[in-house]
Amino acid sequence: MNKIKAGDKAPIFNAKNQDNKDISLYSFGNKTIILYFYPKDMTKGCTIENKEFSELIKEFDILDAVIIGISPDSIESHKKFITKENLKQMLISDSTKEIANSYGVWVEKSMYGRKYMGILRSTFIIKDGIIKEAFYNVKSSGHAEKILNMLKNF
Template structure:
């Protein structure tokens, strides 16, 4: 099930790279840029994470916090952040429940075959907890700039 603009963002509470639980309600004092990605330290996911990190100051100037979510463990996230010097929060959704609730997990085509997996997606969530902008099936390179330009 895919979300639509104006929908209430599905609630979540997940552990970050330091094993601290972060809930959506902890973040919405600002706009939340929530992006779902398949796997830490893979080429496309690294490009996307580095792009968000490179523009983190610009996101903050526009009153937004950037949060990445993948099925990887908190330990994997910590290594990813350290290895790539990432400057934003990564949350661990090991059972893919949050990704599913956002329509960011399901059937997709990979190398010509239909598989289940994370569908690279991003959401801008307003301070009222509602979805303001949706990006489904995006390309990693240049996506962070597209999100920034949408704010």
Template sequence: MKMLKEGDKAPVFKGLNQDEKEISLNDFSGKKIILYFYPKDNTPGCTAESCNLSESYDDLTSKGFEVIGVSPDSIASHQKFITKHSLRFNLIADTEKEILQQYDAWGLKKMYGREYMGVLRKTFIIDESGVIIKIFEKVKTKDHTNQILGELEL
């Protein structure tokens, strides 16, 4: 499978959000998208990243961005995560890991000398025409909004 890179057309995805509503990349045509992939609801790094983006949601939307999170957690898990942390954007339940694989966010990980398949924390910035303009593979979970805006010089 070909690895995605900046300048590529973003793969069109479809998935169910926390409200069991199907959302697709096509729903956001004409908007810039922050599409972030994270391993698990309610874990320290994922909570820090999601809360950081949620706290900056007004600033991000004023700059034309829509934020979408994707993890392999269930819809019920996403509902609890959103409620517990007052998150203000869609989370897609990619339990079959289809979107994760489309975006090269599912792969081999290593921890404590052990190798296993898991979610690779990544963020894709997609422009209004559906082109990937930036990929973050080293995400600063506690300061992700500033990392994004700084790289894009916004």
């Protein structure tokens, strides 16, 4: 896995969000982008992580940051997840795993001795097309607040 690190140029992406709208790395002008990858809509850890980002969205807005969640789930799945959990942030569908591959988070995992490919829960802080911070294998609970506090100190 090629890990991206602070100082690297952020891989460019183009994908559709939950409203079937085209979104790219450059859709947000000068805003700081919090780009987080999570494995699957409506699973326990992913729901915790997404809800925590959603609950803090106003504080991220104050810091001129946009929050974008990415998973391999479909646009339709994202719509249902947003409605069910009343999420406020944008979710992008990466069904081809092209974005996950470019960020080095589509990896071989192992559970109970069985190997499979999956998303490594990861977050990237991007400003002006450059990775400011990269976090791999993050814990879902408390992560959004950790990112918010880090952003306050930028």
